Amino acid sequence: MAEAVATRKNVAETLKGNNDQVVPWAMLVGLMGVLLYVFWNALDSRGAMKYWDNPKYSHGWLVPVFTVILLWMRYEPFKPVKAWERWAGFGLLAAGIAIRMVATYLTIPTIEMMSFVPSAVGVFLMVGGVHMLRWAGPAVAFLIFMFPLPSFLDSGLLAPMQKIATRASTYVLQTMGIASYAEGNVIYIGEMQLGVVEACSGLRMLTIFMALSFAIVLVTDRPLWERIVIVLSSIPIALVSNIVRIVVTALLYIAVGAEWVDRVFHDLDGWLMMPFALGLLYVEFQVLSHLIIEEDQTGPLQVT
Secondary structure, eight states: OHHHHHHHHHHHHHHHHHHHHHHHHHHHHHHHHHHHHHHHHHHSTTTGGGGGGSGGGTTTTHHHHHHHHHHHHTOOOOOOOOHHHHHHHHHHHHHHHHHHHHHHHHTOHHHHHHTHHHHHHHHHHHHHHHHHHHHHHHHHHGGGGGSOOOHHHHHHHHHHHHHHHHHHHHHHHHHTTOOOEEETTEEEETTEEEEOOGGGSSHHHHHHHHHHHHHHHHHSOOOHHHHHHHHHHHHHHHHHHHHHHHHHHHHHHHHHOHHHIIIIIHHHHHHHHHHHHHHHHHHHHHHHHHHSOOOOTTOSOOOO
């Protein structure tokens, strides 16, 4: 009799444990489905997806895929949620929807699209509380990279980055002993002219590499300060990679002529930028790994 009671108790506890996980998942899937329906016209081919045809944001379709994978990798079971956590999540969800309504009224499409992210964070907080936000929050925040930069930021960065790329590349060529000078966004090497057009400004490399760096720090076990350094370093690494690309292109123009470079090498060195940048990021990882050495737990060596 006692064994039967114990068995029924174990079964009841198992069912309750399963129910504690199934119900939150059903709530999360249901609420996210409703949220996607509400935001769909800001996410579909008339919204975010139309920007994915732009080379600067061609990585956009990979972002939601990686987010799902990251949620699976970082998953932790649900825990009880306090009332204030649900209210805080509801408030964040309401704020996100309010931002979208204002942005729609003022015709600010980028803000309208990006308001999906705080709304999604609000849903996760409302369903799983602060505990869920700790393991799922970074993955949800990563969704910001599937949207284009605000127009003022895009246009504001383009001209300065073109100027930096032109001036820095010219300086490198001069340092290598190659007679060259820059006027505007054109590098003059003898009678040859190498224009640093908008596509060569490095903005595309910057947007893609920042997203990639953020993704890498989310799947690596590193101290917080190292993760911050790695994400911030994506900016100079992207700039350096683009400058190297322009310099190599200039050298190839000199060596084999403009015709061969335009036919073969121009697109090729563009493709090689990302492996080069990842190589620099790997070097940075190694430097950071050896920058601070943890003290040996066995204690100092005893000399007898």
